[in-house]
Amino acid sequence: VPEGVTTIVDQAFLNCSKMATLTLPSTLETIGDYTFAGCPSLQLITCGAYVPPTISESTFRSVSSETPLRVPSEAVALYQADSLWNYFTNIYSMNGGEVENGECGDSVIWRYYPQAQYLEISGSGAMWDFDDNSPSYADFRDEVKVVMVEAGVTHIGSSAFLDFNNLQGVSMDSSVTSLGTHVFDNCTTLQYVELPTAITFIPEGTFYNCVSLQGAAIPANVTGIGGVAFYNCNQIQMLMSQPTTPPSLDAN
Numbered sequence: 027v028p029e030g031v032t033t034i035v036d037q038a039f040l041n042c043s044k045m046a047t048l049t050l051p052s053t054l055e056t057i058g059d060y061t062f063a064g065c066p067s068l069q070l071i072t073c074g075a076y077v078p079p080t081i082s083e084s085t086f087r088s089v090s091s092e093t094p095l096r097v098p099s100e101a102v103a104l105y106q107a108d109s110l111w112n113y114f115t116n117i118y119s120m121n122g123g124e125v126e127n128g129e130c131g132d133s134v135i136w137r138y139y140p141q142a143q144y145l146e147i148s149g150s151g152a153m154w155d156f157d158d159n160s161p162s163y164a165d166f167r168d169e170v171k172v173v174m175v176e177a178g179v180t181h182i183g184s185s186a187f188l189d190f191n192n193l194q195g196v197s198m199d200s201s202v203t204s205l206g207t208h209v210f211d212n213c214t215t216l217q218y219v220e221l222p223t224a225i226t227f228i229p230e231g232t233f234y235n236c237v238s239l240q241g242a243a244i245p246a247n248v249t250g251i252g253g254v255a256f257y258n259c260n261q262i263q264m265l266m267s268q269p270t271t272p273p274s275l276d277a278n
Contacts, residue, residue: 028051029052029053029074031051031054032054032055032056033055033056033057034050034054034056034058034061036058036061037058037060037061038058039061039062039065040060040061040062040063040064041063041064042062043064043065044218044240044241045067045068046068046069046070046172046194046195046197046217047068047069047070047072047172047174048068048070048071049197050071050073050074050075051074051075052074052075052076052098053075054074054075055080056079056080057081057085058082059082059084059085060087061085063084063085066088066089066090067195067217067218068089068195069093069171069172069195070093070094070096070142070171070172070174070195071089071093071094071095071096071114072095072097072120073096074097075097075101076098076100076101077101077104078104078108081110081111082110083110091113091114092114092115093114093116095114095116096118096119096120096144097117097119097120098119098120102117102118102119116142118139118141125138125139125140126138126163126165126166130147130153130154131154131183132151132152132154133150134149134151134152134154135148135149136148136161136162138163138166138170142171142172143169143170143171143192144170144171144173144174145163145166145170145174146176147174147176148176149176149178149179150178150179150180151178151180151181152180152181152204153181153183153186153206154183155183155184156183156185156188156206157184157185157206157207160185160188161183161186167190168191168192170193171192171195172194172195172196173187173190173193173196174197175197175198175202176199177199177200178201179201180202181204181205182198182205182206182209183206183209184206184207184209184229185206185208185209185211186209187210187213188208188212189212190210190213190216191212191213191214191215192215193213193215194215196210198222199222200223200224201224202225203224203226204225204226205227205228205232207229208231208232209229210232210233210234211232211234211236212234214236214237214238215238216236216238216239217239217240218242219233219239219243220242221243221245221248222245223247224247225245225247225248226248227248227250227252228244228250228255230253230255231255232255232256233255234256234257234258235257235258237258237259237260237261239256239259240261240262240263241265241266242256242266243266243268244265244266246269248268248269249273249274250274250275250276251274251276252276254276255276257278
């Protein structure tokens with residue numbers, strides 16, 4: 027939800043059952059009834075508002091109380107004291123708490139938040155490709171449930187999330203314009219991905235052996251899809267293809 031929004035109306039995202047991450051702006055004041063009800067796949071909520079927005083008992087109905095809620099450090103106590111927001115039992119600061127951090131590009135860094143099992147990629151420019159070596163955050167590949175690629179990152183490196191077998195949600199900013207090969211290879215619990223709108227090519231092995239993948243959105247600018255990009259994705263129920271001209275397909 028973009029900055030500047032102050033109100034989200036009733037039922038705005040009702041039954042968005044595949045939604046894995048949610049970012050609410052610092053300007054938000056009110057969220058309506060049943061706005062995020064029926065969103066049981068939410069793995070991470072980030073709210074930038076210092077004053078807890080007004081909500082109702084039905085706003086997050088069917089969202090797990092254990093879903094991590096990240097808020098400004100100065101506001102943690104306010105959310106914990108709020109009679110409705112304290113439904114969430116895992117409220118913590120968005121400004122700290124990472125157990126590890128490191129580099130994954132010339133101007134790109136990663137931070138891992140163990141409490142939320144959340145990996146953040148931020149900075150500017152391209153991530154490195156990891157064809158011949160593993161990224162330093164790979165030590166947490168069996169723990170990470172959510173990956174968020176922040177504004178400014180332009181390229182997600184090859185094999186960046188290879189074998190992240192607990193990964194359930196991915197959010198990539200629109201600044202991402204390209205992917206390396208095998209980015210989500212063997213992410214066996216990943217169910218849905220919406221690729222950034224600027225992507226023009228889905229490379230080889232992007233979702234190789236993502237056996238739980240049920241859906242993906244192919245951006246309008248995509249002109250081609252590489253070999254084995256969706257190999258063994260036998261659970262796919264929906265591919266939302268937005269290009270007006272069908273992308274070229276590799277034989278595999």
